[in-house]
Amino acid sequence: MIEIAVLGFGTVGSGVVELIDNNQEWIRRSVPEGIHVKYILDIRDFPNSPYADRVVHSIDVITEDPEVRIVCETMGGKEPAFTFSRKALENGKSVCTSNKELVEALGTELMLTAKQNGMSYLFEASVGGGIPILRPLRNSLVQEEITVIGGILNGTTNYILTKMEQEGAAFDDVLKIAQEKGYAERNPEADVEGYDCGRKIAILASLATGKKADYDEIPCEGITKIAASDFAYAKAIGRAVKLLGIARKLGDGSWSVRTAPFLVPDDHPLYPVSGVFNAVFVHGTMVDDLMFYGRGAGKNPTASAVVSDVVELAMHIGVPLRSAWNEEKLTLADSDLESHRFYIRAAAEQAEALEAAFGSGLEQIDLGGQEEDALTGTTAFVTGEISERTFAERLGSIEVQNVIRLL
Numbered sequence: 001m002i003e004i005a006v007l008g009f010g011t012v013g014s015g016v017v018e019l020i021d022n023n024q025e026w027i028r029r030s031v032p033e034g035i036h037v038k039y040i041l042d043i044r045d046f047p048n049s050p051y052a053d054r055v056v057h058s059i060d061v062i063t064e065d066p067e068v069r070i071v072c073e074t075m076g077g078k079e080p081a082f083t084f085s086r087k088a089l090e091n092g093k094s095v096c097t098s099n100k101e102l103v104e105a106l107g108t109e110l111m112l113t114a115k116q117n118g119m120s121y122l123f124e125a126s127v128g129g130g131i132p133i134l135r136p137l138r139n140s141l142v143q144e145e146i147t148v149i150g151g152i153l154n155g156t157t158n159y160i161l162t163k164m165e166q167e168g169a170a171f172d173d174v175l176k177i178a179q180e181k182g183y184a185e186r187n188p189e190a191d192v193e194g195y196d197c198g199r200k201i202a203i204l205a206s207l208a209t210g211k212k213a214d215y216d217e218i219p220c221e222g223i224t225k226i227a228a229s230d231f232a233y234a235k236a237i238g239r240a241v242k243l244l245g246i247a248r249k250l251g252d253g254s255w256s257v258r259t260a261p262f263l264v265p266d267d268h269p270l271y272p273v274s275g276v277f278n279a280v281f282v283h284g285t286m287v288d289d290l291m292f293y294g295r296g297a298g299k300n301p302t303a304s305a306v307v308s309d310v311v312e313l314a315m316h317i318g319v320p321l322r323s324a325w326n327e328e329k330l331t332l333a334d335s336d337l338e339s340h341r342f343y344i345r346a347a348a349e350q351a352e353a354l355e356a357a358f359g360s361g362l363e364q365i366d367l368g369g370q371e372e373d374a375l376t377g378t379t380a381f382v383t384g385e386i387s388e389r390t391f392a393e394r395l396g397s398i399e400v401q402n403v404i405r406l407l
């Protein structure tokens with residue numbers, strides 16, 4: 001048996017322990033000696049759990065036990081997850097995690113510690129929950145030059161946007177329902193402001209380029225300004241509103257990385273991705289377009305991704321796996337110079353000012369039918385392709401209700 005330890009017996013950690021017990025038969029096809037959870041580290045005791053006898057409260061019990069070969073960190077947060085992970089790596093244990101916050105902020109350091117100690121640090125579950133995306137990037141797509149990566153990386157916001165679209169409901173009302181159903185946290189800021197999506201696109205961009213994309217440098221917008229009317233206008237031009245984390249290689253070789261709502265056209269594979277589902281779109285120069293789709297969160301899907309790392313680590317005991325990226329920083333393109341087409345929603349009385357500012361490239365969206373009545377007093381336009389800077393300059397002080405980029 002290969003002995004492992006799980007740090008944090010919450011949603012994901014308990015899923016990992018149960019999956020390893022329940023799916024031992026399938027795991028043994030790859031790891032014939034089997035995998036066994038020897039310790040579970042948590043603050044609390046779990047007297048009613050069948051795993052109560054494995055719960056410990058000190059990391060030293062785990063790091064000082066030479067039988068433990070792999071540690072799964074499913075505690076979340078930066079500390080003490082970072083210190084515990086580093087200690088495990090320094091003590092000859094490979095580590096895997098679902099903790100995107102830690103991977104984005106300190107993953108480079110932990111991969112370096114792993115390398116220095118002949119260990120590995122894996123984090124399949126940190127992006128896309130149960131969707132296998134990091135391993136395909138590290139293995140199946142190593143030969144590819146990736147030029148676009150990203151997509152719908154946050155199930156909470158995709159659920160909210162889908163409900164708003166389907167029911168014509170307001171953001172605040174749908175957020176409340178999402179919280180009641182347990183899809184959104186009581187403090188939803190990290191999801192609705194786009195921070196969670198931003199961390200994930202930083203990880204994906206780092207993987208695609210082999211250099212570290214800095215989350216703090218990635219422009220980030222959430223979905224709090226989206227109104228039901230935006231879906232009506234989007235529909236009229238064959239598009240849907242989606243929060244995307246997207247990284248693109250530009251013509252000059254630099255990378256544009258951004259988190260923002262986009263109007264996605266109905267012929268794009270991301271268009272039909274709805275509800276809590278996530279999807280990661282990849283374009284490689286040889287393989288062309290790919291899309292990875294599935295559940296981006298939840299106990300079992302996320303545990304499945306963590307255990308896929310455990311199995312890979314168990315199959316490579318004594319063989320350190322290549323780091324996902326190096327310490328070099330990814331220089332991002334000047335976001336002001338990036339070009340897009342922009343959707344603008346404004347009060348009807350601003351139409352003249354917008355037409356004067358943007359000239360003949362501006363197209364007014366024709367709603368037609370009944371929706372036009374519901375949106376009396378409002379108008380919407382789409383600009384031609386212009387840079388962020390030119391857009392801001394032309395918009396100047398004209399008061400608008402919302403602006404969304406077109407994908």
Ligand SMILES: NC(=O)c1ccc[n+]([C@@H]2O[C@H](COP(=O)([O-])OP(=O)(O)OC[C@H]3O[C@@H](n4cnc5c(N)ncnc54)[C@H](OP(=O)(O)O)[C@@H]3O)[C@@H](O)[C@H]2O)c1
Pocket residue numbers: 007008009010011012013041042043044074075076077079080098099100101125126129296297298299302
């Ligand atoms: N849930 C998902 O669907 C999902 C999906 C993808 C990624 N993730 C990521 O996976 C990680 C875990 O998420 P989760 O939803 O499983 O969180 P969770 O349910 O809150 O579980 C975390 C567990 O770790 C324990 N813990 C916290 N600090 C600890 C410490 N210092 N020492 C020992 N135990 C400690 C917590 O105890 P207390 O409850 O007593 O604080 C809790 O039992 C997070 O980084 C999250 O972002 C989660």
